[in-house]
Amino acid sequence: MGSVTTKKHPNGLDFVEINTALCQARIFHQGAQIDIFQPTDKAPLLWVSDADDYQPGNGIRGGIPICWPWFGASEITGFPQHGFARTSLWSLSSVKMRDQIVDLIFTLKITNEQQQYWPHDTEISVLFSLSDTLSVSIVNKNNGDYPISFTQALHTYFPIGDIHKLSATGFENSKYIEFGKGPYSQESDKVNFNRETDRVYTELGDTQILHTLEGDIQVSRDNSQSAVLWNPWIDKSQRLSRFKDDDYLTMVCHETANVLEDEVKLLPGESHTLTTHIRWL
Template sequence: MQNNITIKTHKNGLKYLDIKTPQCKAMIFLQGAQITSFIPNDRPDLLWVSEENTYQPGTSIRGGIPICWPWFGPHQDSKKPQHGYARNQLWELNSISYDADTLCITMYLPNTKELLNQDLNLEIVFKLSTELQIELINRNNSDETIQVTQALHSYFPVSDIKKVKVNGLKGAEYFEFGKGPTSDHEDCVQINNETDRSYQKVDEQQAILDESREIIISRINSKSVVLWNPWIEKSKSLSNFSSIDYKKMICLEAANILDDKILLEPNQTHKLILMIKEK
């Protein structure tokens, strides 16, 4: 198979890259620079998306890997969007190259200075082979320090959330949404209720252990991760999400949040790297 990259338009208007290489298949939407599918050869998809998505311009896509930037969660100004601007903006395609069995796609977020009133650039690099690597690059072009919190909000498919385990979090302190700090002492974390945890000072690698597969998630320049599943009640109020979708997904997000926030000095660059593969 030759490399085949086509810009297509969803029936509801969103443009996306339809990617086929000898190593994988993938789909990346220009809105949000959001990858929604990554299928290594002879393997199931490593990413999950809800069948409830409408793919309407300006509406967030539920699943894949949304980009939360330049803040994670709600802003102190309630008029500003949850998780920032990056996931609902149209990104520009910068370059496509192929080297040693790896396809490299670079995109950037235009008009950041107008959005933020700060001279902060954001670029993303997708490296696709039999594994997926994503680089999220912040550049401070101003003469002042800029604070950024961010996350690659990765949704992963599971066969049954009640049977899934996550390892690599033992001993790490976390903050459960609405509660105080605590830490995990078990070798593996299991989900049996609504879970919204922000872990700090975490090992650089975790694994999602499902009945028939193991997904390995590694990070560079990220010491915080978010573990999320909305469970039963919250699922009923989420957009683009069915009441039973919680059974089939788990979010394990590479982040720079809380004590791991980024303080970019003038002319400084920060590169968050996320790597995903099936063992």
């Protein structure tokens, strides 16, 4: 039998530890952020910087930060980068186990203070389904009486061994914007890395593969035609908080998203579920 246990990090953050015959995982209440997922007898599927000190109020530099209800910088000066969900305290509302597969649901109650950023009647929850595959879903429902729109992303950090030996495939016939320029059309299926990469893809197929030194990682998406591919490279690594100068060598972000023209638009009563599925091939 597996176990799901609530524990506290030495720095005060509460988390849920999951151990089953299929995997080990850890999910923090702050940000509903998973930072450990390792299938049994396989390498970890998530990366976290050794420089992160797990302080309350800071999103963890690794795992899967949840960017909501906007991705990147807000159009409004002073609003937090990537929204407020990734540093908010979520509640664990459901735990179910079936044949060593664990499903957990975290919900977010928007505070009076956060309503300055998001003054809409929205239900938001995150579903984690843990087996030898990790599936993470953001579920939104518009309970208001007028349409709403938003962008979002599951900002996944992957361990890749050596960025110089990484290739990513599954990008053929897509479009991307990089450093505010584009859109560019990508005819090649493959992406290699030899500089800072910060591509926001649209019109993208639903499955990509990261070819790493440890093996191939499959990343697939539901209800998403957009994704972000990011590695800060040398100069930006030196400017990032909670990130070592050489961390860029061992990580890449491939982020399941609803951004740009792929933003979510919900009429009253409508709901939307964004999902990423991650596994070793």
